[in-house]
Amino acid sequence: MKKLLITLLSITMASSILLAACSNDSSTPASNSTQTSAADTKGTENSSTTTATTELTAPIAASDLSKLPAQAQKRTDTIIVGLTDPSGAFTPYFQQSGYDGNVSSVLYASLVTVDDKGLPIPDLAEKWDISSDGLTYTFHLRKELKFSDGTPLTAEDVAFTWTLIHDKSYDGQSELLTTIAIKGGKAYKEGKAKSIEGIKIIDPQTIAVTIEKPNAKGLTILGSEILSKAYYGKDYTFGSLDYIKKLHATPVGTGPYKLEKFIPGQEVRFVANEFYYKGKPKTEHFIYKTTEGDTWQFIETGEQDYGSFQATQENIDKLKGLGFLNIIPYTANNYGYLQFNLEHPTLKDKKVRQALTYGLDRKTIYVDANQGAGQIANIPASPIAWSYTEEGINPYNYDPEKAKQLLDEAGWKEGADGIREKDGQKLKIHFIGSKSKATDIFIAVAKENYTAIGVQLEAEQFADFNAQIAKFESGDFDLVSFSTPILGDPSDGVISFVNGEVKGYDNPKVKELYEKGLATSDIEARKAVYKELYQIINDDAPYIFTSYRKLVVAYNGRIEGLSISPLRGLSASLPDWKLK
Amino acid sequence: MSTYLMRRLMYMILILLGASLLIFLLYAMMPGDFVTNNFKLPAERKAELREIYGLNKPVLERYMNWMNNAFHGNFGFSLSQQKPVLTLFNDYIWNSFLLAITSTFFTWLLAVVIGVVAAYKQYSWFDTMVMIFIFAAMSIPSFFIGLFLIKIMAVDLKWLPPGGMLVTGSNATGMEYIKEVVHHMFLPVVVMTLLGVGSLTRYFRSNMLDVIRQDFIRTARAKGMKERVVLYRHALRNAMLPAITLIGFELPGLFGGSLIIEKIFNWPGIGQLYMQSFTVRDYPLLMGFTMFIAILTVIGTLISDILYHVADPRVKL
Numbered sequence: 001m002k003k004l005l006i007t008l009l010s011i012t013m014a015s016s017i018l019l020a021a022c023s024n025d026s027s028t029p030a031s032n033s034t035q036t037s038a039a040d041t042k043g044t045e046n047s048s049t050t051t052a053t054t055e056l057t058a059p060i061a062a063s064d065l066s067k068l069p070a071q072a073q074k075r076t077d078t079i080i081v082g083l084t085d086p087s088g089a090f091t092p093y094f095q096q097s098g099y100d101g102n103v104s105s106v107l108y109a110s111l112v113t114v115d116d117k118g119l120p121i122p123d124l125a126e127k128w129d130i131s132s133d134g135l136t137y138t139f140h141l142r143k144e145l146k147f148s149d150g151t152p153l154t155a156e157d158v159a160f161t162w163t164l165i166h167d168k169s170y171d172g173q174s175e176l177l178t179t180i181a182i183k184g185g186k187a188y189k190e191g192k193a194k195s196i197e198g199i200k201i202i203d204p205q206t207i208a209v210t211i212e213k214p215n216a217k218g219l220t221i222l223g224s225e226i227l228s229k230a231y232y233g234k235d236y237t238f239g240s241l242d243y244i245k246k247l248h249a250t251p252v253g254t255g256p257y258k259l260e261k262f263i264p265g266q267e268v269r270f271v272a273n274e275f276y277y278k279g280k281p282k283t284e285h286f287i288y289k290t291t292e293g294d295t296w297q298f299i300e301t302g303e304q305d306y307g308s309f310q311a312t313q314e315n316i317d318k319l320k321g322l323g324f325l326n327i328i329p330y331t332a333n334n335y336g337y338l339q340f341n342l343e344h345p346t347l348k349d350k351k352v353r354q355a356l357t358y359g360l361d362r363k364t365i366y367v368d369a370n371q372g373a374g375q376i377a378n379i380p381a382s383p384i385a386w387s388y389t390e391e392g393i394n395p396y397n398y399d400p401e402k403a404k405q406l407l408d409e410a411g412w413k414e415g416a417d418g419i420r421e422k423d424g425q426k427l428k429i430h431f432i433g434s435k436s437k438a439t440d441i442f443i444a445v446a447k448e449n450y451t452a453i454g455v456q457l458e459a460e461q462f463a464d465f466n467a468q469i470a471k472f473e474s475g476d477f478d479l480v481s482f483s484t485p486i487l488g489d490p491s492d493g494v495i496s497f498v499n500g501e502v503k504g505y506d507n508p509k510v511k512e513l514y515e516k517g518l519a520t521s522d523i524e525a526r527k528a529v530y531k532e533l534y535q536i537i538n539d540d541a542p543y544i545f546t547s548y549r550k551l552v553v554a555y556n557g558r559i560e561g562l563s564i565s566p567l568r569g570l571s572a573s574l575p576d577w578k579l580k
Numbered sequence: 581m582s583t584y585l586m587r588r589l590m591y592m593i594l595i596l597l598g599a600s601l602l603i604f605l606l607y608a609m610m611p612g613d614f615v616t617n618n619f620k621l622p623a624e625r626k627a628e629l630r631e632i633y634g635l636n637k638p639v640l641e642r643y644m645n646w647m648n649n650a651f652h653g654n655f656g657f658s659l660s661q662q663k664p665v666l667t668l669f670n671d672y673i674w675n676s677f678l679l680a681i682t683s684t685f686f687t688w689l690l691a692v693v694i695g696v697v698a699a700y701k702q703y704s705w706f707d708t709m710v711m712i713f714i715f716a717a718m719s720i721p722s723f724f725i726g727l728f729l730i731k732i733m734a735v736d737l738k739w740l741p742p743g744g745m746l747v748t749g750s751n752a753t754g755m756e757y758i759k760e761v762v763h764h765m766f767l768p769v770v771v772m773t774l775l776g777v778g779s780l781t782r783y784f785r786s787n788m789l790d791v792i793r794q795d796f797i798r799t800a801r802a803k804g805m806k807e808r809v810v811l812y813r814h815a816l817r818n819a820m821l822p823a824i825t826l827i828g829f830e831l832p833g834l835f836g837g838s839l840i841i842e843k844i845f846n847w848p849g850i851g852q853l854y855m856q857s858f859t860v861r862d863y864p865l866l867m868g869f870t871m872f873i874a875i876l877t878v879i880g881t882l883i884s885d886i887l888y889h890v891a892d893p894r895v896k897l
Contacts, residue, residue: 069738080748085856089662096660096860171632173618178625245662264671265848266745289748292843292852297742300735304748466612466861485620499622 056316056329062557064323069302072324072556078285079559079577081306081570082295086268086288089248090259091232092225093165093172094241103268103288104225105571107148107253109277111139111158112223113572116565117386118333118488119523120219124153124226124254124277130521134214137222141205146275147228148251148258155207159199160229162209162222163188166196169241175221181212191238216518216526217489228252256281256575266290282561282578299325305556306570312371316552325554326562331375332551333382333566335493336366336483337543338431342504344478346427351410353541356429356479357396359403359453360446366547369441377545379534380484380493384566386523387490387530393538403453412454420454428456432471433481435463442481475503481546488567490530491518497537505542588885592878599874600650600867601643607866608639614659614861633659646867656864660857665868668853675745676837676849679765683772684830690777695784696816699792710781718778726771726844733767740767743846768845772838783826787819794818824891828884832876 083102089095092104111125122128125139145153165176166188176182184197198210211218227233231252235243251259254277257270268288272281289304298304300322309315311329319325340347340356347353366374378395381388412420412427420427429450433439443459450457460477462468472480487493491514496502498514513533517526537543553564561576613635615626630636634645649656655665694714698707717725734742741747741764752760791797792815800810837851850869857865889895 075749078749087661087663094662096662169632171629173621173625178620178622245657248662263746263848264668265675265852267748269749285749287749289744290848291743291846297730297735301738301742303742303744464611465859466610466617469616470611 056311056327056552059329060320060327062324062326063320065557066324067322068324068556068558069300072302072305072558075305076579077283078287079283079306079556079579080287080289080304082291082298082304083268083288084292085290086262088262088264089245090251090262091227091244091248093161093170093174093227094244094248095172102569102571104251104253105255105568106257106270106286106288106574107251107255107259108225109254109256110224111141111226112220114220114488114565114567116567117384118490118567119386120223123223125223128219128223130219134218134519134521135212136208136210137218138202138206138208139223141207142277143205145254145277147231148253148255148273148275149228149231150275151228151230153226153228153254154204155201156204157226157229158207159201160233161225161227162199163196164227164232164236164241167241168239171241174224175217176224180215180218180221183210183212214519216521217491219521220488226254255571257286260285276575278575281575286574286577299554302556305559306553306562307555308551308553310370310373311550311552312373314371315373319552319554324557326557326559328553328555328562328564330551330553330564330566331382331384332486332549333384334484334486335377335380335382335548336481336546337377337380338546339480339482339502339543340541341475341478341480342502342542343475344504346425347478348504349410350540351406352412353544354396355403355406355410355453356450356455357541357544358399358406359449359455360544361398361449362396362544362546363398365442365445369445370438370547373550374547375550377547379538379545380497380543381490381530381534382487382493382548382566385487385490385493387527387534389527389531389534391531392535398449400449400453407453407455414454418451418454419456426456427454428458429478430476431457431459431479431481432468432477433459433461434465434468435461439481479544483546483549486567490526494530494533494537497542502542505540507536507540510536510540588882592882595878596871596874600647600871603870603874604643604646604867605639607861607863607870608642610861612861614863617860646864650871655868658857658862658865660860660862661853661865665864668865669850669868669872672848672850672853673835673837675847676842676851677835678761679768679772679838679841679847679849680834680836682765683769683776684834686769686773687776687780690773691780691784692816692820694777695781696788696811696819698781699785699788700811702789714778714781717774722771722775722840723844725774726767726841729767729771730844740764743844745848765847768841768847771845772841780826783823784819787822788815791815791819821888821891824887825884827887828880828882831880831883832873835876836873 084099085097086099086103087095087097089097089100090104090107092101092108095101095104110123112120112128113123115121124142124145126142127140129138130136139158141153141155141158147153162176162182164170165172165174166182166185168189168191170177177185182196182198184193184199187193188196200208200210202208209222211222215221232244232247249262253273256273256276256278258273260269260271262268267290270286270288272284274280289298291298291304295304295307299307309319316327319327340353342348362376366376375383376395378393379389407420407427410422412422415421415426431443431446433442439461443457443461447457447459460471462471468480471477484493494510494514494517497505497507498511510533513529513536517529517533520526555562558579560578560580561573562570563573564570565572613630614633615621615629615635618626621629627636634642637645646656657663658665658668661668694710698710701707730742733740743764745764746752746757746760750760797810797815800814801807835850837849837854839851839855841847842849842851854866854869857869
């Protein structure tokens, strides 16, 4: 029996070592780079440019298509892309999950869409006029537009869509309600009016709408997807929208593809829409395959043609090694940040916030430990956005000496135990974040960084996002880690500084510039406003901006015509995809 | 018997009522609700949405509403999936059930055969090897063994599919369809069986060891019966008795889905759905599913008790 026990023990030990080896594999680069963090910032930057010779900036074409797995070789008229979890609610405006949004972006075209920089371009609307006061938008629809069931699309459908969103039982998240206000929308919602005063159908091809206040986002918000009145409106009575739920699974749209079949938890199958205004897409079938988490095994076996990965060196090397994939690098259009609790007196002091920014080695945490799949952020906009600028922006390079000096100036003097004190109070920072590998790395490095400048970091992690939000809302924290959703308009990236989300931060100049940024649709004028706004926020440091995520898209080398729009994902180029 | 059943049913209803209240309160006490984690929405809109969903009402009132609807057969509407909860169950539970029933069958089959042989040849070479293997299989985490098998069998050798339930885009019907599903469920069933077989084998082995030493076995052997008959007819039957109670307890597990296995093998089961609905606080779905499992558990214990009575008439109900 004793013998048996020993054999058992050795087996379990062996397997645990095996496991440890696996998990170590991915964290080694992290520990390596922590060692270099002691060196000054300049030095590490230099060394990284020399070591990271293979950093991906331009697309790479497949090196050897003969390696393509047989399964992918076999497909002639079908392209398969992975999508985490579409739920089946495919009607735009009525979906709760972003993944359903990915599906409806294939099924429905918009009046107005955006180009790679986020600037509006025509889609279903051929052109539009905006009145000089910025309040009235007139959309001119293309001629002979048809829904996927063959019925014509007219201004009636546009008016119906806008009206439907104003129903009092509407529970979706359309920005028509939250960001802009159509004139008379409120009266309709409260049941005081039979129709919305601000919407005027001029002729079947032309519709005008008046909003209460000028808003630069108005064009894209109003110019969203259009629902067929004949299909979605035939059972509509004011105050009851339950019937629409029955139509979620059988969408009638205007996009390049129509729904063929939805298999819950498995696939969304599409077939080319012959009524699409740009002509029938080049590939007959398109499939969104439900794949949770990692998609490596599906890419490697050819079950899936397209996958998105973190741009780590390891991932890129592995993708390149497969040989049959084209690889496109891109930067996500959002940003990560650490928010200060400005209601705490310690953090009200700008110098302390700046010191904590200088004193944090962001490069180690977000670039090196991430194997290059990140870029340091300093403003609330991604480098791919048209509003992005580095002019007059302080990069806050890692500089513990500068941090110490700022803390000294703020009156925080080093105490007996090396932790700074002021008025008998120790400089402690209570950090809250998610339970994830990235946060683990942050905590490990930040503790060391902050100890070096005499600040004590206490970290608390939450496995459940809602629990973290609850803690955040209770105000019991000093620093919290978040990232924004994908940002459409530059104003989305700064709204938290003016709408009270960053509690305790109140800068009238920021509010003024925020309003100014939305009051005009002129891009050059807006660029100037956002530049000034970013400079102020960068200096005020209500956030420590952390990083922009760098990703790569890898896809079957047989697909031609694929490009990535940072704002619209793959739906922008999807109609042009072709298997060679 | 019938009075016993009546009494049990009464208890069951009381237990379920209590459980439903408890579950509802626990879910309501969790931090955040369905509206909270949407950062984009301004506070006024959040308040409006809470009004529409009834989340702003007192918890007890919400509970009464839920119960009232449930008694009318309406288990509500999933907030995140925008579908009736029962439709969602129907979409996902059967996939989970398919995996669970197959792996349970093989687990029991293997456990009985191995347990009996291991007990009969106690401390033999076979017994030791089996025990080592079983402990190893039990102690390796499912995600590891699952990913390892995917890597070997699907990615490197390409013998089996890497996940999912069907070949993507497949239009197979009839026998072809069944073949495809069997092909896809092979790996997950192997992993689930490996994980489950260990404890059950130990259970049968020790039961067998108890029974084999008893006098009636010796009597059977003394009568000159064949060893196989002694083992499988006399010993196994008696050794199985305590295991019968386990069958009832398996019931909720058959429908509950397995989060980790489903995630690794990309299986469209209820376990994944439940976890997603938990992260977004989709109360109707959470509540519906948890109550469903509670009901199955209560029924499972009842079945266990009745089966025990059937198997061993000495047990009075």
